[in-house]
Amino acid sequence: MIDLTAVYASPFFSITISITAYVLGHLIYQKVKSPVANPLLIAILLVIAVLKGLGIPFEVYRNGGDFISLFLAPATAALALTIYSKITILKKNIIPVIVGSAIGSVVSMVCVYLLCKLFNLDATLTASLLPKSVTTPIAMGISTSLGGIAPVTVAAVVMTGIMGSVFAPLMIKIFKVTNPVAVGLAIGACSHAVGTSRALQIGELEGAMSGVAIGVCGLMTVIFAMFI
Amino acid sequence: MKILKQIAVVFFICLLGEVIAQIIPVNFPSSVLSMVLLLAALLLGIIRIEHVQEKANFLLDNMAFFFIPAGVSIIENFNYLKNAIVPFVLICFISMIVTFVATAYSVTLVMRLLGGQND
Numbered sequence: 001m002i003d004l005t006a007v008y009a010s011p012f013f014s015i016t017i018s019i020t021a022y023v024l025g026h027l028i029y030q031k032v033k034s035p036v037a038n039p040l041l042i043a044i045l046l047v048i049a050v051l052k053g054l055g056i057p058f059e060v061y062r063n064g065g066d067f068i069s070l071f072l073a074p075a076t077a078a079l080a081l082t083i084y085s086k087i088t089i090l091k092k093n094i095i096p097v098i099v100g101s102a103i104g105s106v107v108s109m110v111c112v113y114l115l116c117k118l119f120n121l122d123a124t125l126t127a128s129l130l131p132k133s134v135t136t137p138i139a140m141g142i143s144t145s146l147g148g149i150a151p152v153t154v155a156a157v158v159m160t161g162i163m164g165s166v167f168a169p170l171m172i173k174i175f176k177v178t179n180p181v182a183v184g185l186a187i188g189a190c191s192h193a194v195g196t197s198r199a200l201q202i203g204e205l206e207g208a209m210s211g212v213a214i215g216v217c218g219l220m221t222v223i224f225a226m227f228i
Numbered sequence: 229m230k231i232l233k234q235i236a237v238v239f240f241i242c243l244l245g246e247v248i249a250q251i252i253p254v255n256f257p258s259s260v261l262s263m264v265l266l267l268a269a270l271l272l273g274i275i276r277i278e279h280v281q282e283k284a285n286f287l288l289d290n291m292a293f294f295f296i297p298a299g300v301s302i303i304e305n306f307n308y309l310k311n312a313i314v315p316f317v318l319i320c321f322i323s324m325i326v327t328f329v330a331t332a333y334s335v336t337l338v339m340r341l342l343g344g345q346n347d
Contacts, residue, residue: 014297018293018296019293021296022290022293022296039292040295040296043293043299044299044300044302047296048300048302051300052303058300058301058304061300062297065301068293068294068296068297069294069298071287072259072294072295073245073258073262074238074239074242074283074287075294076257076259076260076262076263077238077241077245077259077262077265078238078263078266078280078283078284078288079263079288080263080264080265080266080267080270081266081270081280081281081284082288083267084267084270084277095338096338096339096342099334099335099338100331100334100335101331103331104330104331107326107330107331108323108327111322111327112323115315115318115319115322115323119312119315119318121315125312125316129316129319129320132320132323133324133327136295137259137294138257138259138260141257141258141259141260144257145255145256145257146255149305149308150298150301151298151299151301151302151305152305152308152309154295154298154299155299155309155316156316156319156320158295159317159320160320160324163321163324164324164328168328171329175328175333179335179339181335181339182331182332182333182336183332185331186327186328186329186331186332187328190325191324193291193292213331215263218260218263219260219264222256222257225255226254226255226256
């Protein structure tokens with residue numbers, strides 16, 4: 001007889017189901033072609049369904065999951081290449097990029113803080129939500145530093161990204177934003193990488209500015225968070 | 229060996245980020261320090277893009293994949309989040325719109341003040 005508990009406890013098990021779930025998530029996204037069908041969201045839900053279905057505790061999934069999470073820091077570091085590859089367009093628009101990213105980062109955090117107060121949320125949840133506009137690895141780092149719960153931050157970041165990606169075209173129309181640099185920076189500031197994929201569909205300059213905003217807003221949010 | 233060397237470069241930068249995070253007196257995520265270090269090294273020409281290209285592309289192209297375990301761990305905090313789910317969703321939505329508008333309008337204003345070269 002095969003000892004199933006030992007099979008589930010193998011790191012290879014967690015890694016295999018995670019990759020399979022991610023590939024499936026991408027296939028579904030390509031079929032549906034809607035930002036709501038976010039590949040990461042689908043993959044997370046699939047893995048949770050498998051764990052619940054087979055009665056595998058999260059602690060056991062971590063045997064392989066920790067290997068995957070190890071790559072979060074290198075992936076964040078690799079964002080430097082995204083900024084570096086856009087250095088010409090960044091230099092050309094340096095003042096709008098800095099002003100837009102600074103205002104976007106501060107407004108996002110102040111707005112989240114005030115809303116948390118309004119809804120009477122506790123300090124832990126507030127700390128988890130504060131960095132939710134920036135890209136996931138940076139947001140997780142800030143959340144942990146502030147005493148938040150990283151998984152809750154991940155949920156907020158993914159949800160915000162999907163919302164931004166879905167509503168970006170509508171917001172451009174309602175608020176009458178015509179300048180492509182403003183459109184790109186605003187999408188990047190409010191919905192990081194998920195929004196950037198949408199900004200790329202709107203236009204090349206919009207996509208590039210959105211990509212730049214991911215890194216710069218991330219950095220600014222870290223700096224502002226140090227003063228909290 | 230090429231990929232192996234690139235992994236070493238990226239991992240070394242991450243290690244350096246962790247060391248610096250321990251030394252500095254403020255709370256600064258080590259992964260973001262690594263990003264700044266890598267960007268500085270590229271700009272100063274200490275590291276050339278070929279030194280990290282394939283490894284970095286692998287990380288960037290599959291970025292979302294690495295968040296799966298962090299996302300799955302939400303099941304550990306599900307009960308905690310369940311009680312605050314409505315404010316949670318509302319806060320994400322409202323702050324997303326406010327951030328969009330604030331950024332878009334401030335950038336438009338700045339570009340107009342600069343003479344609107346890009347308008």
